[in-house]
Amino acid sequence: MSEKKKTEQTPILKIEHMNITFTQYDRGMRQTELPVIRNLDVEVHAGEMVAVVGSSGSGKSLLAHGVMGVLPYNASMGGRILYCGEELTKQRIERLRGNEIVLVPQSIAYLNPLMKIGSQICKGSKDEKVKRKLRDIFARYSLKPEVEELYPFELSGGMNRRILISTALIEEPKLVIADEPTPGLDLKMAKRAMEHFRELADMGAGVLVITHDLELALETADRIAVFYAGTTLEEATVSDFEREETLRHPYSKALWRAMPKNGFGFVSGEQPYVKDLPGGCPFAPRCGRCTEECRKGEIPSREIRGGRVRCLHLEESFAE
Numbered sequence: 001m002s003e004k005k006k007t008e009q010t011p012i013l014k015i016e017h018m019n020i021t022f023t024q025y026d027r028g029m030r031q032t033e034l035p036v037i038r039n040l041d042v043e044v045h046a047g048e049m050v051a052v053v054g055s056s057g058s059g060k061s062l063l064a065h066g067v068m069g070v071l072p073y074n075a076s077m078g079g080r081i082l083y084c085g086e087e088l089t090k091q092r093i094e095r096l097r098g099n100e101i102v103l104v105p106q107s108i109a110y111l112n113p114l115m116k117i118g119s120q121i122c123k124g125s126k127d128e129k130v131k132r133k134l135r136d137i138f139a140r141y142s143l144k145p146e147v148e149e150l151y152p153f154e155l156s157g158g159m160n161r162r163i164l165i166s167t168a169l170i171e172e173p174k175l176v177i178a179d180e181p182t183p184g185l186d187l188k189m190a191k192r193a194m195e196h197f198r199e200l201a202d203m204g205a206g207v208l209v210i211t212h213d214l215e216l217a218l219e220t221a222d223r224i225a226v227f228y229a230g231t232t233l234e235e236a237t238v239s240d241f242e243r244e245e246t247l248r249h250p251y252s253k254a255l256w257r258a259m260p261k262n263g264f265g266f267v268s269g270e271q272p273y274v275k276d277l278p279g280g281c282p283f284a285p286r287c288g289r290c291t292e293e294c295r296k297g298e299i300p301s302r303e304i305r306g307g308r309v310r311c312l313h314l315e316e317s318f319a320e
């Protein structure tokens with residue numbers, strides 16, 4: 001699909017200024033607020049596969065759960081989620097969840113331990129069409145037909161992971177959100193799963209894959225949202241990742257340098273825990289370009305060369 005056509009269409013999913021905050025009580029029963037996701041924007045169009053790439057604990061699963069309407073009771077969410085141009089209200093997501101909008105959850109603990117694999121995936125359906133689709137999916141993921149009659153505890157972790165993916169993909173979803181769908185899979189299976197998501201996008205669905213594996217994402221996705229400490233620092237096309245110079249944010253550039261083919265570059269320091277988040281840019285404490293300005297207030301998201309970025313130093317780095 002051409003870039004132009006893409007921007008003219010209403011996105012399947014549009015997340016605007018998403019905030020997710022936990023309310024906690026400390027020992028003195030004092031209430032504290034823990035802002036885990038702040039001001040996050042992401043868009044997914046029909047026919048597009050977007051990968052949200054971020055490290056552990058950055059809030060990726062919460063982003064998925066926020067869209068699916070399954071946040072824990074002590075979390076509150078702000079901002080707007082639009083599905084096909086209309087607000088995705090609680091009632092609407094409850095209706096669409098599991099059919100038009102599917103989640104591939106991060107943990108295989110989401111499988112029902114008391115239900116045989118076959119009926120679990122087909123959700124009890126006896127429909128011949130569903131059964132045929134199940135057989136196709138099994139063949140694709142190298143699962144023998146006998147597996148249908150087994151329970152999750154009888155399968156290995158990697159097999160259960162494939163079952164989890166199959167459970168979501170037996171539907172004909174318009175929007176797929178996959179939360180770390182590949183851990184525990186060998187490289188061949190991981191690639192097969194990503195290619196399966198790619199196919200769903202090519203058939204017209206919007207696909208949002210959440211992962212920490214940038215390299216795998218670059219092989220299959222169209223765009224990458226670089227996620228760090230609860231927000232997106234950059235949205236770039238996959239081709240922007242071919243060279244360090246075409247990337248916009250210093251953190252994305254650091255991720256680029258850390259890829260094996262680019263020399264395993266190392267950036268010192270750690271992603272801050274939400275409680276200790278500095279004001280301003282969350283990457284500031286680790287950034288070579290950081291100035292006083294970066295540590296003050298919110299860094300606005302700006303559009304530059306067809307992507308988006310939150311960084312104050314663009315003018316000098318892109319004087320070209």
Ligand SMILES: Nc1ncnc2c1ncn2[C@@H]1O[C@H](COP(=O)(O)OP(=O)(O)OP(=O)(O)O)[C@@H](O)[C@H]1O
Nearest residue numbers: 022036055056057058059060061062063072106274
């Ligand atoms: N119920 C909760 N109460 C308080 N804090 C929570 C709760 N659930 C998650 N968090 C915090 O929110 C942050 C983000 O969690 P989340 O599971 O979304 O991270 P993630 O990016 O998916 O990590 P991983 O790669 O390990 O799956 C973490 O720092 C976690 O401690």
Ligand code: NI
Nearest residue numbers: 060061106180
């Ligand atoms: Ni997670």
